[in-house]
Amino acid sequence: MMGSFRRIGAVAGNTFLEAVRQKVFAVLLVFGLVLIYGANYFTEFSFQEQFKFLKDLGYAAISLTGLLVGLLGATQLIPGEIERRTILTALCRPLRRWEFIVGKYLGLSILLAVMIGVMAVAVAGVLGWKEAQLIAREGSDPAVAALIRAEARDPRLIQAVVLLEVKLAVVAAIAVFFSTVATSTTFVMAMTLMVYLIGHLQSVAREQWLESGEVASWAAKFFLAGVAFLVPDFNLYNLIDEIVAGNAVSWRSTLEVVGYSGVYIAVLLTAASVVFEGRDI
Amino acid sequence: MSAAVQTVGLRKEFPMGWFRGRVLALEGLDMEVHRGEVFGLLGPNGSGKSTAMKMILGLLRPTRGRAEVCGYRAGTIAARRQIGFLPENPYFPNFLSGAELVRYYGRLSGMGGRVLEKRIQELLEMVRLGGEAGKRPLRTYSKGMLQRAGLAGAMVGDPEILMLDEPTAGVDPAGSREIRDLILELRQRGKTVIFSSHLLEQVEDVADRVIILHRGQKLREGKLDDLLTRKKEWEVNVQGLKEEDRKELRGWLEKRGVQVVREGAPRERLEDYFLRSLPEEKRR
Numbered sequence: 001m002m003g004s005f006r007r008i009g010a011v012a013g014n015t016f017l018e019a020v021r022q023k024v025f026a027v028l029l030v031f032g033l034v035l036i037y038g039a040n041y042f043t044e045f046s047f048q049e050q051f052k053f054l055k056d057l058g059y060a061a062i063s064l065t066g067l068l069v070g071l072l073g074a075t076q077l078i079p080g081e082i083e084r085r086t087i088l089t090a091l092c093r094p095l096r097r098w099e100f101i102v103g104k105y106l107g108l109s110i111l112l113a114v115m116i117g118v119m120a121v122a123v124a125g126v127l128g129w130k131e132a133q134l135i136a137r138e139g140s141d142p143a144v145a146a147l148i149r150a151e152a153r154d155p156r157l158i159q160a161v162v163l164l165e166v167k168l169a170v171v172a173a174i175a176v177f178f179s180t181v182a183t184s185t186t187f188v189m190a191m192t193l194m195v196y197l198i199g200h201l202q203s204v205a206r207e208q209w210l211e212s213g214e215v216a217s218w219a220a221k222f223f224l225a226g227v228a229f230l231v232p233d234f235n236l237y238n239l240i241d242e243i244v245a246g247n248a249v250s251w252r253s254t255l256e257v258v259g260y261s262g263v264y265i266a267v268l269l270t271a272a273s274v275v276f277e278g279r280d281i
Numbered sequence: 282m283s284a285a286v287q288t289v290g291l292r293k294e295f296p297m298g299w300f301r302g303r304v305l306a307l308e309g310l311d312m313e314v315h316r317g318e319v320f321g322l323l324g325p326n327g328s329g330k331s332t333a334m335k336m337i338l339g340l341l342r343p344t345r346g347r348a349e350v351c352g353y354r355a356g357t358i359a360a361r362r363q364i365g366f367l368p369e370n371p372y373f374p375n376f377l378s379g380a381e382l383v384r385y386y387g388r389l390s391g392m393g394g395r396v397l398e399k400r401i402q403e404l405l406e407m408v409r410l411g412g413e414a415g416k417r418p419l420r421t422y423s424k425g426m427l428q429r430a431g432l433a434g435a436m437v438g439d440p441e442i443l444m445l446d447e448p449t450a451g452v453d454p455a456g457s458r459e460i461r462d463l464i465l466e467l468r469q470r471g472k473t474v475i476f477s478s479h480l481l482e483q484v485e486d487v488a489d490r491v492i493i494l495h496r497g498q499k500l501r502e503g504k505l506d507d508l509l510t511r512k513k514e515w516e517v518n519v520q521g522l523k524e525e526d527r528k529e530l531r532g533w534l535e536k537r538g539v540q541v542v543r544e545g546a547p548r549e550r551l552e553d554y555f556l557r558s559l560p561e562e563k564r565r
Contacts, residue, residue: 006391007389086373091339092364094358094389
């Protein structure tokens with residue numbers, strides 16, 4: 001078992017190191033500049049609106065950057081190694097194929113977690129900077145200063161970061177699964193995006209399936225049930241928007257979504273390992 | 282004791298895609314490599330050498346037949362522990378340095394800690410990539426250096442068998458000579474070396490036994506001495522033979538009914554001449 005951990009750790013570490021040395025983190029610089037530029041926008045609006053705009057901008061930018069890095073990284077994860085044939089020199093070692101898949105996935109997940117974490121800290125930093133600016137300008141009244149602090153230091157944003165991380169982890173797991181089936185990165189990306197989009201419509205399919213009753217044919221029911229079971233429901237991650245909008249979301253709901261995502265990730269990685277086990281390299 | 286590698290009726294067909302049939306890459310290969318020998322897999326491109334190697338490594342699944350490594354079914358973890366592999370081209374993560382590459386492969390082989398660090402130093406010294414050279418990124422290495430780094434990576438788990446796919450392809454004569462010397466050193470250490478090549482002169486220098494493949498089929502197999510020795514001929518190399526002595530010798534031989542097949546000053550091989558022409562420090 002220790003051997004497995006060590007081998008998975010080696011693959012994960014190497015995947016992370018590759019991303020670092022390919023300067024993936026340079027995108028964080030762009031992200032930071034966008035945020036700072038955004039922070040000086042809409043200064044004529046009320047502080048509540050300014051904070052709302054900053055949070056919206058920050059989380060939209062984290063989400064987009066994370067999705068791009070996750071998607072591009074995951075689609076390259078296995079096909080890239082096959083294309084460069086570096087996979088030959090890894091898989092001829094006493095390394096199980098599932099260990100390779102899990103290690104690769106973990107490396108990417110760590111990369112995403114670090115990136116999202118750094119970006120979230122940057123958002124918090126810019127919110128703090130804005131808080132200091134606004135208090136200096138409008139905070140002579142202690143009640144107003146307290147309101148500004150409450151807007152800037154919203155602890156619920158941590159929940160949004162956690163949910164964003166697990167959402168992207170699910171997207172990466174979908175891409176890893178498809179990358180064990182195909183060698184073309186275009187195919188992997190197209191399929192992952194398709195599942196991502198279907199995932200946003202999944203709840204519609206589920207409702208149709210549950211409410212179809214006698215009306216729908218058995219084939220339609222089977223299809224709807226298949227979509228409902230196989231495709232993760234990405235609407236669950238709309239909690240992020242709720243949190244950013246300032247609405248209360250319980251930690252219990254957040255952890256339920258984390259658990260739901262964990263099950264999907266485990267199923268996807270198991271399926272990917274089974275498919276990859278029988279594949280000629 | 283089981284053979285280092287044994288294949289029985291090993292066959293591989295690759296599907297060409299939907300409705301396009303299958304292509305045969307290797308047809309029923311029977312092969313046995315003994316422990317401690319240097320074994321050459323020879324054949325032109327597309328003869329099935331790499332396919333055979335990949336099946337022994339467990340990277341490809343045989344369509345039929347079986348392969349065993351030190352008595353273990355090929356592809357199992359136990360079998361892969363016995364083999365170190367150097368691919369034809371330097372398929373290594375080029376963002377790593379030489380030392381990091383060997384460390385990565387060591388960890389994939391389940392090694393770690395001081396044992397691994399000591400092994401990395403030993404191996405880098407052995408392949409002459411110690412010191413600063415081992416700290417440079419692989420993308421700055423020459424082909425010969427990459428092959429040497431790959432060899433160090435292949436040897437990190439101290440495997441019983443080393444499998445080298447075209448180890449000298451694209452390497453200059455001096456680098457090629459180094460790899461050849463390393464193979465001989467490995468044999469001295471009791472390792473089994475299986476290598477493929479289409480550069481036949483190099484094979485001749487190091488292999489104990491060879492197998493010749495063509496279009497997926499085995500054409501010949503045997504010890505190099507048995508395959509290459511012209512048993513009906515005899516060769517004597519001498520120095521200081523004068524012209525009149527040569528004529529007399531030829532006459533003496535003809536009187537006894539011996540047919541002179543070839544006669545003349547022996548030629549040196551171009552590779553040896555080239556290496557001899559280089560300054561001492563450039564030969565290594």
